[in-house]
């Protein structure tokens with residue numbers, strides 16, 4: 001066989017080569033390109049031939065060597081793939097891995113819990129606009145025209161001094177009372193805005209859930225019982241509440257609700273500033289003037305209202321140390337919250 005014929009024969013062999021395993025691919029490499037391999041031998045023989053033949057043959061030989069190397073690489077890659085598919089101990093009958101689906105924001109998880117608890121005792125959910133007029137945010141709620149809460153420091157006005165970003169969702173309760181007669185039992189979850197400098201403890205926007213119950217004979221005892229049921233449902237049966245006198249223009253009497261600190265159990269810690277109590281909401285009996293402002297007869301009906309900040313409640317549940325974290329959308333923060341990690 002001439003050298004040229006041997007090159008042609010090996011070219012065919014390379015083209016048709018197969019390997020069922022990595023070992024077979026390696027065997028083929030040794031047979032072709034190893035120290036005593038067929039292609040290597042051809043290169044040795046090539047050195048002996050006359051120089052006029054060398055040019056043509058040299059090219060063919062180099063091409064053969066490259067083709068052999070390429071084929072070996074292919075065979076090795078193919079056998080490697082097959083090995084990881086079958087042999088790595090993975091269970092081919094296992095259900096397919098699902099795509100990561102993300103998670104709910106901690107504020108959404110806690111707001112939903114609050115809505116569920118009030119839903120279970122007959123409260124509907126009401127919503128209203130975030131850009132609100134003076135009447136619904138302040139006027140109907142008995143804020144005197146010169147009340148400091150209307151001041152530029154607290155309120156973001158929009159275009160005129162009659163339109164503002166709502167500072168609380170009590171505005172929604174005004175809308176509900178204006179559009180229907182008691183019995184009314186509703187909560188209004190939503191985003192609210194106040195012109196505050198942003199820090200770990202304050203933000204210019206946050207979430208509230210406010211509640212309203214208006215019917216014949218609604219009393220302060222009903223209010224206290226409802227809030228006691230709510231806090232025990234959310235934080236567990238061991239917490240208790242107490243009420244301190246307070247002031248809101250739209251309720252009379254008004255109270256601030258403290259809950260025994262759910263973090264230290266009342267023993268005293270940083271969160272409750274070693275008092276054993278944490279403030280969780282404001283509440284009171286709807287001022288008769290407010291009922292009248294909204295078209296409800298205060299001689300016939302009475303009602304209570306309450307309002308809480310969802311960030312505050314979430315902080316007590318998940319121990320988030322800095323209010324700004326709620327808004328940064330850092331996935332390392334958001335990833336930590338699932339309904340399963342809800343603790344109370």
Ligand code: PHE
Nearest residue numbers: 168170282283284305306307
């Ligand atoms: N609207 C009050 C606030 O935003 C909360 C509140 C609601 C207080 C209902 C009493 C009754 O702070």
